[in-house]
Amino acid sequence: MSGKKILLKFGSGILTRTDRAETDEEQLCKLVQAIAELKRLGHQVVVVSSGAVAAGLKAMDFRERPTDLVTLQACAAVGQSYLMHTYQSYLRGHGLHVGQLLLTHADLESKERAERTQSTLLRLLQNPNIVPIINENDCVAVEELKFGDNDKLSSRVATLWQADVLILLTSVPGLMDIRDDGTVSIVAEVNNVDEVLHLAQEAKGSFSVGGMGSKLRAVQDAIQGGVPCIIASGRHPEQLASLIEGGGIGTRFPLAS
Ligand SMILES: Nc1ncnc2c1ncn2[C@@H]1O[C@H](COP(=O)(O)OP(=O)(O)O)[C@@H](O)[C@H]1O
Numbered sequence: 001m002s003g004k005k006i007l008l009k010f011g012s013g014i015l016t017r018t019d020r021a022e023t024d025e026e027q028l029c030k031l032v033q034a035i036a037e038l039k040r041l042g043h044q045v046v047v048v049s050s051g052a053v054a055a056g057l058k059a060m061d062f063r064e065r066p067t068d069l070v071t072l073q074a075c076a077a078v079g080q081s082y083l084m085h086t087y088q089s090y091l092r093g094h095g096l097h098v099g100q101l102l103l104t105h106a107d108l109e110s111k112e113r114a115e116r117t118q119s120t121l122l123r124l125l126q127n128p129n130i131v132p133i134i135n136e137n138d139c140v141a142v143e144e145l146k147f148g149d150n151d152k153l154s155s156r157v158a159t160l161w162q163a164d165v166l167i168l169l170t171s172v173p174g175l176m177d178i179r180d181d182g183t184v185s186i187v188a189e190v191n192n193v194d195e196v197l198h199l200a201q202e203a204k205g206s207f208s209v210g211g212m213g214s215k216l217r218a219v220q221d222a223i224q225g226g227v228p229c230i231i232a233s234g235r236h237p238e239q240l241a242s243l244i245e246g247g248g249i250g251t252r253f254p255l256a257s
C-alpha cells in the first residue's frame with residue numbers, strides 16, 4: 001500500500017461522553033491509536049478536530065452546552081487547550097506530537113493567508129512525527145460556532161491540501177436512509193449528493209453544531225475541490241485502514257468518473 005493523504009474530521013459527538021459534558025478520553029485514546037496506525041502504514045494524516053466547547057464545559061461549570069455566543073467562545077478557549085493537552089498525552093505514547101493550527105474561514109478566503117497556512121501545514125508534514133490538528137479559532141470566529149462549520153473547514157483544508165480522501169468521523173455509521181415505516185439502512189455509496197440531501201434530518205448530537213446537512217454540504221464542496229469523501233462512525237476508528245482500502249462500514253462519496 002502506498003502512502004495516501006488522509007484528512008480526518010472528528011465531530012464533537014464522538015469526542016464527548018454520552019452521559020456527561022466531558023471529553024471522552026477513552027474514545028480520544030482510540031482515535032489517536034488509529035492515527036498512529038495510519039502513520040505506521042505510511043499515510044500522511046491531518047486532523048480537523050471539533051470538541052473544544054464541549055471540553056471546556058466542566059471547568060466553566062456547565063452541564064449542558066450554553067447558547068450565547070460569547071460564553072461558547074469562552075468555553076472553547078478553556079476547552080481547546082485541554083483538548084490539545086489530551087491529544088498530546090496520548091500521541092506521546094506513539095512517539096508523536098501535536099501541531100496545532102487554529103483557523104477561520106476568513107483565513108482561507110484570503111489568498112495570502114491560505115498560502116501561509118498551506119506552507120505551515122506542508123512544513124509540519126515534512127516531520128513524520130507531527131500530527132497537525134486543526135480547529136476553528138473559536139474565540140474570534142462567529143459563524144463557525146453557530147453553524148458547525150468544522151465540516152466545511154475540513155472540506156476547505158482537504159481541498160487546499162489536495163487530500164486523497166476526507167473522512168468525516170461522526171456518531172452515526174454513515175448517511176442513513178430513515179424511512180416512514182421505521183426501517184433504516186446505511187447508504188453505501190452516493191454519486192450525486194443533491195439526490196440525498198433530503199435524507200438529512202434536523203436531529204444532531206447535543207454537543208454538536210453541524211448535523212448531517214452540514215456534512216453533506218461539506219462533502220459537495222470537497223468533491224468539487226477534487227477530494228472524495230467518506231462519512232463513517234468515529235466510534236469504530238479501528239476500521240479506518242480498511243475504509244481507506246475500500247472496505248469497512250460507511251457512506252462513500254467518490255469523484256465522478
Ligand atoms: N439521514 C441521516 N443519517 C445519519 N445521521 C443523521 C441523518 N439525519 C440527521 N442525522 C444526525 O446527524 C448527527 C451527526 O451529526 P452531528 O451530531 O453534527 O455530529 P458531529 O458532532 O460528528 O459533527 C447524528 O447524530 C444524527 O442524529
Ligand SMILES: N[C@@H](CCC(=O)OP(=O)(O)O)C(=O)O
Pocket residue numbers: 010011012013049050051052053054076135136138144145147148149150151207208209210211
Ligand atoms: N469549533 C467548535 C466545533 C464546531 C463544530 O463544527 O462542531 P461539530 O458539529 O461537532 O463538528 C468546537 O471545537 O467546539
